[in-house]
Amino acid sequence: MMSKCQRCARDSRGLQSQSPPPNRGPLPHKNPRVPNSRTQKRMSQRNNQDIDEPIKDIDPLLSSSLPTSADSINQTTTKHPNNASPSQMTAITAALSYAISSIGIQVALKMTLTSMAFPSSLFVALAQCIFTVFGLFVLYLLGYVTFPAPSWSNMMAVQPLPLIQIFNVACGLIGTKLISIPMFTVLRRVSIPMTLLAEVYILTMPTTKSIVASVVLLMLGSVIAAFNDLSFNFVGYVSILISAVATTAYGTSSKMLLTGPKQRTKWELLFYNSLFAIPILSVAIHYRGDGYSAVYNYDQWYNLKFLAMMTVSVTMGFVLNFAILWNTQTNGPLSTTVMGSAKNVLTTYLGILGLGGDYIFTVTNFLGLNISMGGALLYSYVKFKAKSPKSSNTKEKKGDDV
DSSP states (O other), X not given: OOOHHHHHHHHHHHHHHHSOOOOOOOOOOOOOOOOOXXXXXXHHHHHHHHHHHHHHHXXXXXXXXXXXXXXXXXXXXXXXXXXXXXXXXXXXXXXXXXXXXXXXXXXXXXXXIIISOOSOHHHHHHHHHXXXXXXXXXXXXXXXXXXXXXXXXXXXXXXXXXXXXXXXXXXXXXXXXXXXXXXXXXXXXXXXXXXXXXXXXXXXXXOOHHHHHHHHHHHHHHHHHTGGGOOOOHHHHXXXXXXXXXXXXXXXXXXXXXXXXXXXXXXXXXXXXXXXXXXXXXXXXXXXXXXXXXXXXXXXXXXXXXXXXXXXXXXXXXXXXXXXXXXXXXXXXXXXXXXXXXXXXXXXXHHHTTSSSOOOOOHHHHHHXXXXXXXXXHHHHHHXXXXXXXXXXXXXXXXXXX
């Protein structure tokens, strides 16, 4: 048998064996294995695959229908282009508004100045400017039209457009008195090829051989129409040629102001053009002919027919100036110039039918008129056919192929 002392010694040795090991300090740190670049690439691909697969399993239709960023950008660009060209309907409406208002004011002025024998055309122009300024200012106060608040700085910002307009009118009036109407028409149409060159080299607008051919026909027809009346007057020739240059400059400047980086509204240009012209026309009336006394002593002021024609002449001036700017902005300055020439040919046809009463028929003049009208019709066909939806779709397909 084991003695009591032996059992105590055995128990003490068992307790010592179960005690925790002595603290020998921290274990030495082993550097983890750093994966190489190929292993890292495999791990990243596996993680991406693990992330993408649950999304497709949850809603595969949603993941397939989401567009990429490039697709969304292309769709946005297609729906909202920065420089969208006007539609065919807008272009035709702008051109017709100019043509109709131009013919309308010509008829109204002929009845006012010729049939009713009103003594001053400059006074009618002054009344048109006053009506435009007052009417636009009232519409501006009522909130129907918007443009920057009238100020001297804003008036200077639209220069030299008002100055060009006054210069154009002055040179045209001087030339009209010194040369015949057929020669006046020939020289005025010099502005058509000049405007074409300005569109190509200044405004960098595209053109075609058909448009160039229509311009050639317009010029050829005007020369043939005036072939039997090529009278020469140096001052008259220079005045009309300067007027043609001013017409080109006015159309080009209008297009740049309406569509350039410092874009101005049509209402703003109308307002400042008329405001700038009021003092100049007021002085011109005073020093030309009988001045204001002839207007004051006119004996038809109480004639309702005259008042109606005067009202139409004044209001149509505002409509015509707006239509000119709108057509120039939409179709370009060349379109405005060509439409003006076509309007003159059309009014001559009305004179042949007896509506004008002052046309003298000659074979060369009638032949020239028809050639000019052919050029105008060719230009209209080419210009507005280019804006048709079918042509636009064809151009877009060609652009996509490129």
